[in-house]
Amino acid sequence: MIEGIGIAPLILLALWGGVVGIDLVSVPQVMVSRPLVVGIVAGAIVGDPMAGLRVGLVLELFALDVLPVGAARYPDYGAATIGAVLIVAGGPWVSGVGLGVATGLVIAALGGWTMPVLRRANAAAIARRIDGLQAGDSRTIRALQFAGLARDALRSGLLVGAAISAALLIRHLPPLGDEAALALTVAVIGAGVASALAGAMRTAGRGVRLRWLLAGLAMGITVALAW
Amino acid sequence: MVRGLGRAFTRLFAVQASWDYQRMLGIGMGYAAEPLLRELKSTDAARHANAVRRSAEFFNCHPYLAGLALGATVAAEYAGEPEDRIQRLRTALCGTLGALGDHLFWAGLLPALMGMALIVAVLWDPWWGLGLFLAGYNGCRVVVGWWGLKTGLAGGMRVGQAIAASWIPRARFVVGIAAGFMVGLAVPLVARYQLATLPRAAGLVALAVALVGLGLAYRFGSTFRGVRYGLFVVGVVLLWYGVMP
Numbered sequence: 001m002i003e004g005i006g007i008a009p010l011i012l013l014a015l016w017g018g019v020v021g022i023d024l025v026s027v028p029q030v031m032v033s034r035p036l037v038v039g040i041v042a043g044a045i046v047g048d049p050m051a052g053l054r055v056g057l058v059l060e061l062f063a064l065d066v067l068p069v070g071a072a073r074y075p076d077y078g079a080a081t082i083g084a085v086l087i088v089a090g091g092p093w094v095s096g097v098g099l100g101v102a103t104g105l106v107i108a109a110l111g112g113w114t115m116p117v118l119r120r121a122n123a124a125a126i127a128r129r130i131d132g133l134q135a136g137d138s139r140t141i142r143a144l145q146f147a148g149l150a151r152d153a154l155r156s157g158l159l160v161g162a163a164i165s166a167a168l169l170i171r172h173l174p175p176l177g178d179e180a181a182l183a184l185t186v187a188v189i190g191a192g193v194a195s196a197l198a199g200a201m202r203t204a205g206r207g208v209r210l211r212w213l214l215a216g217l218a219m220g221i222t223v224a225l226a227w
Numbered sequence: 228m229v230r231g232l233g234r235a236f237t238r239l240f241a242v243q244a245s246w247d248y249q250r251m252l253g254i255g256m257g258y259a260a261e262p263l264l265r266e267l268k269s270t271d272a273a274r275h276a277n278a279v280r281r282s283a284e285f286f287n288c289h290p291y292l293a294g295l296a297l298g299a300t301v302a303a304e305y306a307g308e309p310e311d312r313i314q315r316l317r318t319a320l321c322g323t324l325g326a327l328g329d330h331l332f333w334a335g336l337l338p339a340l341m342g343m344a345l346i347v348a349v350l351w352d353p354w355w356g357l358g359l360f361l362a363g364y365n366g367c368r369v370v371v372g373w374w375g376l377k378t379g380l381a382g383g384m385r386v387g388q389a390i391a392a393s394w395i396p397r398a399r400f401v402v403g404i405a406a407g408f409m410v411g412l413a414v415p416l417v418a419r420y421q422l423a424t425l426p427r428a429a430g431l432v433a434l435a436v437a438l439v440g441l442g443l444a445y446r447f448g449s450t451f452r453g454v455r456y457g458l459f460v461v462g463v464v465l466l467w468y469g470v471m472p
Contacts, residue, residue, distance in 0.1 A: 027241035030365050031337070034334045034342060037361065040353050045464065053353045057417050060345065064410060065453035067333045071248065071287075094425065102461040105454055110262040112454075122247035125253065135281055136276030138261050141283050145258040148245025168420075180468035184461065189421050190433035191460045193414055194440020195453025200439075202449060203334040209407040216342075216411025224419035224471060 005046055005089065012045045013082055014160055020078035021156020024068075025115070026149055035059035038081040048089040051096070055084045058101045061192030062108075065199035076111025076159060080104035083163030087170050094178070098184025101192075103170060114155050122148045157187045231262030235297065236376055238262070250285045256297060257283025263301045263380075278304040281313060287321050294372050296320040298379020299386035306383055316384060327395055332368070335357045335402035340364050342409025349420040393398070402431020418452055 022031040031037065036056040059096015066074045084104035088096035107163075125135070125147055132140030169183050176184065204210040230415035248399075260282035268275040281300070289298055296317065303313050340363050348356030382389035418437075422430045444451040 021411060025246065026244040029240065029243070030368075031361065034341065034360075035343070036348065037357055039461060040348075040357050049353070053348065054421065057345065057348070057421060060341065060452045061414065061417060062457055064338060064341065067329065069329055069333060071251070097421075098464075100463075101457070105457045105461065109454055109458065119247050122245050122254075123249050123259060126247055136278070136280035138257075138279055141254060141257040141261065141279070144254045145241070145245050148247075148254065149241065152244065176470060177468065179236065180464070180470055182425070183432070183464050183468065186422070186429045186433045187436050187460045187464045188457060189418060190436025191440055191453070191457040193418050193433070193437040194444065194456060196414050197441060198339065198444030198451055198453060200407060200414075201444065202337075202451075203403075204407050208263070209403050212404045212413040213407035216408035216413075217415065218291075218411075220412040220415035222413040227416075227419055227423070 005086070007143075009046045010164065013042060013086065014157075014164060016041060016045060016084045017160025017163065018153060018156050020082075021076070021160060022149070022152050024076055024078055024156075026152040033078040034077075035063050035077045035081040038078050039085055042082050042085040044087070046085065046089040048085075049089040051090075051093055052085050054093045054097050055088055055104070056081060057098050058097060058188055058192045059084060059108075061189075061196040062105065064194040066165040067203070073112050075105075075108035076114070077104070077108045078106035079111055079156070079160040080106075082160055083107050085162060086167035087135075094185055095178060095181035095186075098181055098186070098188050099170065099176060101188040102184060103166060103190075105157070107166065111159050111163070114159060118151055118155050118209055121151055173208050200215040202223050232376065232380075234262040235259050236294065236373060238288075239294050239297065239372060239376070242290050250283070253283050253286050256286050256293060259293070259297055260301055263297070264304065267304060272305055274304070274307075277310070281317075283308065284317075286317055286361060287298035288324035289332060291332055291368055292324040292375055293323055294376035295379040295386060295390065298376045299382055300379075302380050302383035308384060312384065316386075319387065323390065325402070327390070327399060330393065331371075331399045331402060332374070335406050336364060336367055337406075339406040339409045339468060340403055342411075342413040345413040345417050346409070349416050386458055403422070416452040 013176065020038050023029060023033040031181060039052040039056020039059065059077055063077045068074050081104060084100035087100035087103055126144060129140050129158040200213050204213045238259040242252055242259055245254040246252065257279065264275060264278050264282065268276060286296065300313055301315060301322065303316060329350050344356040344360035347359060378389050379386050382464050418433065422433055443456060
């Protein structure tokens with residue numbers, strides 16, 4: 001038993017991490033890998049839905065900066081969110097979110113680095129079976145497809161394993177001071193806001209979409225101030 | 228020829244499962260094409276083998292619109308089109324479907340619905356936000372994917388005209404506007420939700436961090452990465468408080 005978190009939730013978290021890992025690129029790409037979705041579900045699994053929501057919201061702001069376009073290398077926020085939720089769960093969110101999200105950002109970046117490795121491994125497998133492909137053999141295509149999927153499942157499993165291990169380690173380290181923990185939380189929220197708006201402005205360009213973005217922003221600020 | 232349509236559509240959900248830098252979506256496209264091409268085997272075995280080979284060659288486009296290309300190339304195979312015309316069709320569809328899909332989904336529908344989900348999550352209920360996002364996004368994705376496969380099969384070599392005359396170019400514009408508005412609306416509300424119970428100074432610090440980040444994004448343009456900025460800010464805070472050596 002881990003302090004406050006049982007073995008069963010950890011196993012469920014690992015399974016959930018595997019699902020969201022392959023959802024990012026391989027199958028079925030139904031967006032369960034988005035940090036908001038991962039966070040809310042992971043929070044429910046560990047019995048602290050609010051921790052999941054708080055972490056999911058911040059990491060989703062970072063994820064909105066990313067366009068998961070074809071050959072680009074982009075951060076993997078699925079396992080990252082699971083690790084972050086595990087760090088925050090059971091404690092006060094104000095002092096946990098900063099450390100959780102910071103760890104999540106590191107894992108997300110590491111996850112991004114695993115993508116080119118996976119793609120090169122797929123390319124090597126194709127090169128080994130090139131004769132079958134040239135002959136138009138359907139069995140070769142099927143074998144390559146399933147092997148690619150298995151590789152991504154392995155990648156996801158290793159990444160979520162690393163995320164959970166890092167989170168459990170951090171939970172056992174001495175906590176940050178209150179002031180540093182609060183500063184970290186405030187800083188990652190600010191950085192998340194910058195990331196989401198930077199991504200939105202980049203895709204908006206300078207035309208009518210930018211005007212709608214600014215209109216939404218003005219309305220959002222007004223509602224937030226009146227809240 | 229329509230036999231295997233459902234299976235091909237299902238397989239398109241895994242079109243990126245064996246993505247690599249040489250063939251990109253090629254193997255996934257070949258895997259999805261297999262059920263549709265099966266009937267060709269009984270009528271023209273040599274043509275079938277060549278069609279299977281071609282289906283798994285280099286191809287790249289947005290994964291949700293891959294059905295358009297899949298349907299069109301399969302129809303061209305059954306119509307007995309020569310190899311060079313099929314290759315030209317695949318090449319022409321790469322850029323078109325990539326750009327359309329990226330704008331329609333990655334830069335349009337996804338941020339628009341995620342903005343809505345964030346707003347619902349902080350103002351109402353997280354589970355409703357999550358449910359509305361997943362149902363709305365995947366509902367659109369399934370409808371577009373099925374429409375794409377059917378349109379591709381019906382259009383064949385003329386699929387380009389079918390795409391140009393379809394609702395996709397107009398939808399791309401509308402969804403793009405919605406994305407800008409929803410993200411703009413959602414971000415301040417999320418920040419307010421997170422900072423509401425913290426001291427006023429915390430809000431001002433978060434605002435300063437956000438403004439510096441936006442300044443850097445403006446300065447560095449498309450090379451700005453949120454994750455890098457986040458890690459930079461974390462490093463500064465940890466150094467400031469003497470946590471890092």
